[in-house]
Amino acid sequence: MMQNVFTKTLYDLRWTVLAFVAGLLGLAFFIVYIYPSVANAQGGMLGGLDPEAAKALLGNVALAGTPEGYINIQLISFAPLFLAVFLIIVTSAAIAGEDDAKTLGTLLARPVPRWRILSDKALAIGLGMLAIVAALVGGAVLGAWIAGVDISLADLALAVALTIPFGIWLLGFGLFCSALFGSRMVAALIATGVVVFSYMLNSSTEFVHSLEQYNRFWPFFYYAWGQPMTDPVKWINAGVLCLAGLIFFVLALVAFQRREVTG
């Protein structure tokens, strides 16, 4: 069953992934499924939001009172944060966690190259991430279909699936922190800090325009924020996130290769 680091990592992740899949499948389904009830009960409650505030927080105010706007506000805006929780937990455990637990020395004493260990772990975590995104997509599409929400299911599926480039960025960045720092706590705190800061910065730029020049250096600037439901998909942004994730993964390989295991 566990024949290499990849399958061992999948084995270790199984319950975590299952919990996220079950939880987010149910959450996505619930959020979308109740849209008709919410819309009927409040006569489009989201339309009552202050347009500028809604736009600042959620990206596209024009659709705030529509199914697309509602799903964008309630699901798409938070989906990368759900994904971030998973990715920060598991990437920090991947290397720094093994170092904390003192199992890293034994693992590195095996005849497996370090690049292979990190790649196997990245692949297993990536598969777990895809399963979680698939659960989000599945829950949202299923909820819309069963509740008869007037929305393109393909657009909805793509909008949710566009959390994947963000996930790839965080997978690379999280592994970089994990490979660089000897403590899981430090690795997780730094990754969390960057994600939260970027999220807040991106939200703030709507109010504080002078911050816009800095926003483009942070990942949430490139997040799809509901595309293609709200706007055409900017594939270049998805590409930037994927490329940044790849660069961080290469940096993680270098950091891991140079790492000395003294404990």
Added chain:
Amino acid sequence: MATPAPIDSILITNKLTKTFGKVVAVDHIDLDIRRGEIFGFLGPNGAGKSTTIRMFLGLIRPTEGGASIFGKDIRKHGNEIRRGIGYLPGELAMYENLSARQYFAYTGSLYGVDDISFALAISDRLKISDLDAPIGSLSQGNKQKVGIVQALLHKPALVILDEPTNALDPLMRHELYEILLLAREEGMTVFFSSHVLAEAERICDRVAIIREGQLIRVGSVAELKATAPKRLVARFAEPVEPEAFASLSGVTAADHAEDGEIELMVRENLDEVLRAVTQHRIVDFEAQDLSLEEIFLGYYETEGDKSVDLAEALDLEPRELAVEQS
């Protein structure tokens, strides 16, 4: 750059050095471990034993010098070298959610070994209580046994054990010694670190003593004992002062022992010393070899006159003696 290993050498270090900032953890160590021997690497905690082992395994990089294992440079062929090494870390940690059986299967697969029957046979011999319980639920002693088995399961050419008898009871220690002796018969080379001298004395072909990162002495236990002084303990019918023997050639220490006995440390000229002793009426007399423990302590005692006497008695090099006295 490490010197290529001669045919009968399995591990050679060449001025192997590791520093952490200003701290020199391992200081220009030269070792030559021969194929098929059990080699004890002795020193107290913090002497540099584990740091040396970690360099062998590529967990840390040497600051200076190098080493070759199986004739291959540890910097260039780490992965290839590790295929032939079994390793038990000093601070043992394993995946506690796995059972011992799962852990053996996983470890074996990383070495390309699918058949874990050898691991199960050693487990049986070491009486591991439950192979299917999570490792986290096992006692410390059983965890240590699992650690020993995982180091041996792929029948490595070189077994590196860092303090292997930690947490083992005396019976299990004995069983481990038997397993290591069997491993040697199978052609494995065993390199193990320890601060328990009795076990080194019992099973090691050769030992090295390391102190503050420096290699002080390498040799067989017999050689170490042969070059160490004899202890003569004599009880006389009438009072005799030890000074009567202190000036004799070959006597490196002379002092009162318990119950009015006189203790002499004699390196050479034994016959002359014995003649001097027999000038007095002897009630009781005993000649002893120093144990490895005493020899070892001779290198490590750093305070008091006794240590200096022991260091002198053990014929430390002037540089080593200077360190000893400092």
